Amino acid sequence: MTAQGERLLATLDAEIKNLSTLEHKLARTKFLLQEQATRLRLGTSAEIVLTSLRLSVLHDTTLAVLERIDPVPKSAGGVAMPVYEYYCGQCEREVTLTLSIREHDKGQIKCPKCDGKALRPLLSTFMSQTAKKS
Ligand SMILES: [Zn+2]
Numbered sequence: 001m002t003a004q005g006e007r008l009l010a011t012l013d014a015e016i017k018n019l020s021t022l023e024h025k026l027a028r029t030k031f032l033l034q035e036q037a038t039r040l041r042l043g044t045s046a047e048i049v050l051t052s053l054r055l056s057v058l059h060d061t062t063l064a065v066l067e068r069i070d071p072v073p074k075s076a077g078g079v080a081m082p083v084y085e086y087y088c089g090q091c092e093r094e095v096t097l098t099l100s101i102r103e104h105d106k107g108q109i110k111c112p113k114c115d116g117k118a119l120r121p122l123l124s125t126f127m128s129q130t131a132k133k134s
Contacts, residue, residue, distance in 0.1 A: 032057050063105050084109075090116035 001009070036049045053062050084097045084104055088111040095111055103109070110117050 029057055029061050033061070059105070066105065067102075085122040086111070086119040087122055088114065088116055089118035089120065090114050094122065095119070 032053075036052055039052070040046065040049050050066075053065060057065075084099055086095050086097060086109070087093070088095050090111060091114050093113070095113060097104075097109060097112065099109065109119055111119060
């Protein structure tokens with residue numbers, strides 16, 4: 001085999017390995033999404049399913065899902081504000097943050113008490129702060 005052939009072979013092998021890894025991740029993601037879809041159909045609440053997704057599914061996939069369901073403010077409707085609970089390692093207490101889903105998923109978070117970034121997520125809950133029509 002020529003040197004060029006060897007380089008090409010090495011590149012192909014590396015790419016095949018990358019794709020295998022990706023294939024494995026995708027298969028796992030698909031399985032997890034199917035699992036969560038089943039839970040939803042069986043009556044599990046969207047909040048709980050979302051929490052499971054955050055904890056288990058690839059970040060990009062979760063973000064893609066959240067982008068689609070993230071409520072867009074409508075003229076007369078309300079916006080569900082997700083409330084996230086964290087444990088701050090710096091003040092050693094639990095703190096609650098109200099963030100947009102994008103802020104949360106981009107990791108732009110800091111402790112409201114000490115501005116520290118040593119935050120560990122606890123389970124998230126969706127608190128619906130819906131402005132009722134009067
Ligand atoms: Zn703190």
